[in-house]
Amino acid sequence: MKRMRMLSATEYYMLVASLPHMPRTFLVERVPISQSRLAERLKLLSPSDADVVSQVQRFLQWDRQPTARSDQEIQQEYDRLMQSIKNLLVRRIVEYRMDVRTITSALRRRRLGMTAPTGVGRWVDHIRKNWDQDNFRIVRDHPWVPLVCKSLSTNDPLEVERLLLQATWAEWTNLADQYHFTFESVLLYLSRWEIVDRWTRLNESQGRNRFDILLKEALGEQQHANW
Secondary structure (H helix, E strand, C coil): CCCCCCCCCCHHHHHHHHHHCCCCCCCCCCCEEECCHHHHHHHCCHHHHHHHHHHHHHHHHHCCCCCCCHHHHHHHHHHHHHHHHCCCCHHHHHHHHHHHHHHHHHHHHCCCCCCCCCCCCCCCHHHHHCCHHHHHHHHCCCCHHHHHHHHHCCCHHHHHHHHHHHHHHHHHHHCCCCCCCCCHHHHHHHHHHHHHCCCCCCHHHHHHHHHHHHHHHHCCCCCCCCC
């Protein structure tokens, strides 16, 4: 049986201090630490903390894969995660990523003259009620929406990808500034590392192909026409 022990404040400090500095922007040429070395550092975590980290990593990997999923499959995965996640920060990470997914899908659907998406998360009802309003009246909470709209209209998927990653990066960075040498610091380091890794794997040609797939599969829209 795993020993449910949290690290001491000193141990968390040593772990966080051992991680290379995370850049203030994800627009860099390489990740600050390789995946294998990061995994080695994470072995310092207690079993209970390691379980939470695995939960975050599984979700980020699931969210990243451009595989075909129906609305029902995404809803089921979201419900499963919300029922199983106890850590409040992990819940916030999942909720925000799903919000971005739902909003992006709604923007694309409206541009194609389609109806409002079913979607998941906190903004579904709000988007439906404001379907005909500019930017769904969510710019105060999501200032990136008008910029994404513009990039969608000019068929620039790589810029859309950059803007979506930038929005998520800003969210995680603002949160990270609130924690210092804690388990939450580790979670937010991992979340930002994933964004850096994601961006550094892209280039112009890969960006267009990958984001076209990403948009079509978001919330089960694979069957609809290309943009």
